[in-house]
Amino acid sequence: MTTDVRPALLTTLCYAAMMCLAVGLNLLPVFLVNIGTSFGGDDPLSREALGRLGAVTFAGLVCGILVTGPLADRYGAKPFALLANLLTAIGLVGMALSDSYQMLLIMVFVLGLGAGMLDMILSPVVAALNPDRRTAAMNWLHSYYCVGAVVTILICTTALALGIDWRAVCWLAIVLPFGLVMGFLPLRFPEMxxxxxxxxxxxxxxxxxxxxxxxxxxxxxxxxxxxxxxxxxxxxxxxxxxxxxxxxxxxxxxxxxxxxxxxxxxxxxxxxxxxxxxxxxxxxxxxxxxxxxxxxxxxxxxxxxxxxxxxxxxxxxxxxxxxxxxxxxxxxxxxxxxxxxxxxxxxxxxxxxxxxxxxxxxxxxxxxxxxxxxxxxxxxxxxxxxxxxxxxxxx
CATH class of the missing domain: 1.20.1250.20 (MFS general substrate transporter like domains)
Incomplete structure (x- = not known):
């Protein structure tokens, strides 16, 4: 059963979800060269093929933003906050399990879709939770994207230095979106x-x-x-x-x-x-x-x-x-x-x-x-x- 709206707890979870968005958008670029080698073997993927991965991720991001807005007005924010984190986790798991370039393309689209839904839904939720301090709350929210980007880059570069495979990092990264699903599930979200x-x-x-x-x-x-x-x-x-x-x-x-x-x-x-x-x-x-x-x-x-x-x-x-x-x-x-x-x-x-x-x-x-x-x-x-x-x- 959902509880009453708990602004402080839900705002904090939204901050953590903004870090999840950063993971979805910053993990791929750091490992791009390694991914090219993984799928190309002796003949690594071309720059066009690698660039296509980033383009498909962004296409998912845009779709997530444009689709989520009107639907969230109709059905509320909570289903999309949960779905966004699930899609992020599915995208990461799918990347780790991908055995072909085509499968990887699908999974980075799913990852981008989850990121786009988060990018869209977190701001109105935090704005509704903090009507008397929107400027402060919005800047804190978006600061956690930068924090997430820094943490993601540090973890990924450390993994590269230690010779840890990018697929292992994908498995590690799913902890955050799954944890957020569990955190969001019992809470009631504010009206938009x-x-x-x-x-x-x-x-x-x-x-x-x-x-x-x-x-x-x-x-x-x-x-x-x-x-x-x-x-x-x-x-x-x-x-x-x-x-x-x-x-x-x-x-x-x-x-x-x-x-x-x-x-x-x-x-x-x-x-x-x-x-x-x-x-x-x-x-x-x-x-x-x-x-x-x-x-x-x-x-x-x-x-x-x-x-x-x-x-x-x-x-x-x-x-x-x-x-x-x-x-x-x-x-x-x-x-x-x-x-x-x-x-x-x-x-x-x-x-x-x-x-x-x-x-x-x-x-x-x-x-x-x-x-x-x-x-x-x-x-x-x-x-x-x-x-x-x-x-x-x-x-």
């Missing part, structure tokens, strides 16, 4: 909307503030993932560091992101969320340009790592202020926000690569500063809109 009923997506999409929020989270995703995707390659090819140091740069970038979100979470009501995003956007622009053009490689790498701290709060804080403005937006609203944020994370790494081919990777990385630069005035406009609405309601 208030008694006034859900605001339809069609209605939200007619509101200029919401459309601006979609653009803003697109730019937030672009800010975060443009640097994250290219940092190791940039550190190795343009700054001249070894592959080990370049990989360490990404690890410290993830740590910086986790710390940034924890700091914003710890500030609670002491910082205006719009001011937090404005400062983060401005600092990201400066650090991106320093990372791209500083002559000293060590200082340039340090600027790239520090940009993880600066831009860390843009995505979760935008989710929080949108949930504050539209508390009855439901899971569908969060699905739209997550989809646009991930779309920014797809486009910007591609743009960096295109500019890198046309000029060099320094200019490619500098191009990614466009995203936080555009986000800065947009945050100001969103703040003005929120203030006007607040004055009208209090009048």
């Amino acid at each position: 909307v208030t008694e006034g009923g859900r605001t339809p997506m069609a209605g939200l999409c007619r509101r200029p503030w919401f459309l601006a929020a979609l653009v803003a989270i697109f730019l937030g995703g672009a800010t975060e993932l443009g640097m994250a995707q290219w940092l190791p390659a940039y550190a190795e090819t343009s700054l001249g560091f070894s592959p080990v140091v370049a990989g360490g740069g990404l690890l410290f970038f993830s740590i910086a992101m986790a710390l940034g979100r924890m700091v914003v979470g710890a500030l609670e009501h002491r910082a205006n969320p719009y001011a937090v995003m404005a400062v983060g956007s401005a600092a990201s622009v400066v650090l991106f340009l320093l990372g791209a053009f500083l002559d000293n490689p060590a200082w340039a790498l340090l600027a790239c790592i520090a940009s993880g701290f600066a831009g860390s709060s843009l995505w979760p804080t935008m989710l929080a202020v949108t949930a504050d403005r539209y508390p009855d937006g439901g899971a569908s609203m969060f699905a739209a926000l997550a989809a646009l944020g991930n779309a920014g994370g797809i486009l910007m790494p591609w743009i960096v690569g295109v500019v890198g081919d046309l000029h060099d990777l320094r200019w490619g990385l500098a191009t990614s500063a466009i995203a936080p630069l555009l986000m800065l005035p947009l945050v100001g406009l969103l703040f003005i809109g929120a203030q006007r609405t607040r004055k009208l309601l209090s009048a």
Whole structure:
């Protein structure tokens, strides 16, 4: 039998589930070369075949996000929180048991599907559980993705150093999603909307503030993932560091992101969320340009790592202020926000690569500063809109 809603316990379990999402998205890239050897034998899998694994994982992620939102509004969040963790566990077990490349493709899609469902469902649940502290709770929630990424990378790299097979790591990783299923099972989840009923997506999409929020989270995703995707390659090819140091740069970038979100979470009501995003956007622009053009490689790498701290709060804080403005937006609203944020994370790494081919990777990385630069005035406009609405309601 389910109990009453227990906000503190359920919020903590959602934080752990965000780490499970990180496992689903970060385990494959670390073991990509080993997987290529495992399935290719004397003739390892081609780069296209390995790239297809990542593309299929992301396809599952997008499907999970888009499908879960409308269904969660109808059937509630709990079935999808349970199903997401089960799919993650099934994907990991399937990867460990895969005896063909085709089977592996199916299993990484399942893994991505579970990750997408988690990515979509955790934010509205935590927002509903913490209506008076959404900015803090959302930043804490997304900090645990970074923590999970760091832990996953450390465990996987240690396994590589010790010669432990990637399949064994998959078996080890299923402990977390199975544990979360057991933790979620007896708990009751909050309603996604208030008694006034859900605001339809069609209605939200007619509101200029919401459309601006979609653009803003697109730019937030672009800010975060443009640097994250290219940092190791940039550190190795343009700054001249070894592959080990370049990989360490990404690890410290993830740590910086986790710390940034924890700091914003710890500030609670002491910082205006719009001011937090404005400062983060401005600092990201400066650090991106320093990372791209500083002559000293060590200082340039340090600027790239520090940009993880600066831009860390843009995505979760935008989710929080949108949930504050539209508390009855439901899971569908969060699905739209997550989809646009991930779309920014797809486009910007591609743009960096295109500019890198046309000029060099320094200019490619500098191009990614466009995203936080555009986000800065947009945050100001969103703040003005929120203030006007607040004055009208209090009048």
